[in-house]
Amino acid sequence: MSSILRGKNIVLGVTASIAAYKAAEIVSLLRERGASVYPIMTREATFLIHPITLKTLADQKVATRLFDQEPVIKHISLSKLADLVLIAPATANIIGKIASGIADDLLTTTVMATSAPVVIAPAMNEKMYSNPVVQRNISDLKALGYRFIGPESGKLACGEVGKGRMTEPQIIVDYVEKIFSFLKDLEGKSFIVTAGPTREPWDEVRFISNYSSGKMGFAIAEEAQKRGAKVILISGPSTLEPPPGVLFYPIKTCEEMRAKVKEFFLQVDGLIMAAAPADFRPSVREKGKIKKESSEKVVLELVKNPDILEEMGKIKGKKILVGFCAETQNLQERARKKLKQKNLDLIVANDLTQPGAGFEEDTNKVIFIYRKGEVKDFPLMSKREVAREILNEVKKIMNDTK
Helix, strand or coil, rough: CCCCCCCCEEEEECCCHHHHHHHHHHHHHHCEEEEEEEEEECCHHHCCCCCCHHHHHCCCCECCCCCCCCCCCCCCCHHHCCEEEEEEEEEEHHHHHHHHHCCHHHHHHHHHHHCCCEEEEECCCCHHHCCCHHHHHHHHHCCCCCCECCCCECCCCCEHHHHEEHHHHHHHHHHHHHHHHHHHCCCCCEEEEEEEECCCCCCCEEEHHHCCHHHHHHHHHHHHHHHHCCCEEEECCCCCEEEEEEEEECCCCHHHHHHHHHHHHHCCCCEEECCCCCCCEECCCCCCCCCCCHHCCCCEEEEEEHHHHHHCCCCCCCCCCEEEECCCCCCHHHHHHHHCCCCCCEEEECCCCCCCCCCCEEECCEEEEEEECCEECCCEEEEEHHHHHHHHHEEEEEEEEC
């Protein structure tokens, strides 16, 4: 049976969980699907499963030491070789090291040096997994683009029943295969992605804005670029660094964002409007700085800003349009109204009152509402994971409209 894994190089990191014995099955399954497997074992893992076992199954020498007698720098050669790095099982220790940027052995230095996707399959005691430090480390890594699968609930090595079992090898390998199916699946496509707030000046030192950080739009831009798309990122003021490989255009006001979107709109396959441009702007921009002493009361008159997405919806043709809807009440009702009014293919809606959702957070809890009325509800995820789900849906919509 042909597999997308044929010819791929998988670096498999094995750490000191009792589930290390399952690494042998992972190697076998990857090899059955045509992948080459290069095992790295931490020193402690070798006490749980002998390197000869993985060497025999992988038909590759098992790397265990950062400093070896070989003429090559092992962690650099493996990091460049890897099409994907899989750590299974992954202990709380290895997760913590990676999250903290610690590179003190062959596996962690390889992870730090690679530009390939990294998949982590945790395996540990339930109490360790639920520890707030471990959960924070996992959340931080997800926000940086690391992928996690599992753990599952079940009987643990200590005899207790709880969440901490490593996901079964078959499911892990299926997940790895799925990742490769998404890599470069947007090659040849182009998108405008907008991000961040806008600043609408009142005088020379004051402006109206909102709490948008740009994190969602920047995550979408980076994911789309990694999947092969040409990305034009148009962002309001943000402290974030533009993802490498995207065309970046910083703007300040809603009118500036509108002009940039219009400039490129006819050249792209879609627009993902993750920005939060201000709905209103001061009707007059005062010259200089308004002095506090000049009056006890200042009345500020506001006028509506243009609705960029609604304007693009009127000329969308076959382009894909994705919008966002952040509300504090009547979420689905208002999202459906915007979807129809702006002629969107998909709207991503979130309730700002939900913990972990909304502006400035690294996470979000969203629902997708589609043109035909379907609704898909997601759990709390990192914005990087939300970005992946959005692009998965964009790809499906493109396939359905061919």
